Amino acid sequence: MSFKLIASQCTSSSACEPLCPNVAMSVKAGNFAIEPKKCSECIVYFDEPQCVAVCPVENTSVIDTSVPRYQAPA
Template sequence: MAYKIVASQCTGCSACEPECPNQAISEKNGVFVINPKKCTECINYFDEPQCVAVCPVDNTCIVDTGYPRYQASA
């Protein structure tokens, strides 16, 4: 599953954008969004998603259940 940013909780601090190894995070209308097609949940990069690790507001970067789990290539 990709992650998503809860827009109503995003402060626009931009801490997450440079930490994403897939460049899946971008700014849109003052808040940040995650492109689910690029999000790999940081699998094969980090032990935990970096957007979650650096976000100053708890539960702002959450799993987007509308997308299947990321499957790393063998």
């Protein structure tokens, strides 16, 4: 699964964008968004997803259950 941003809660602080190891964050229509195909949930890179760790608004970056779980390369 990848993460997604709840647009109505996003403050566009941009704290998350530079920390994303997969460059999965972008601005669309004035709001940040996560590209599901690029999101690895920060597996292999960090102990926790960086978008969750640095977001100033709790529960803005959440698991997107509509996307299959990321599989780290063997």
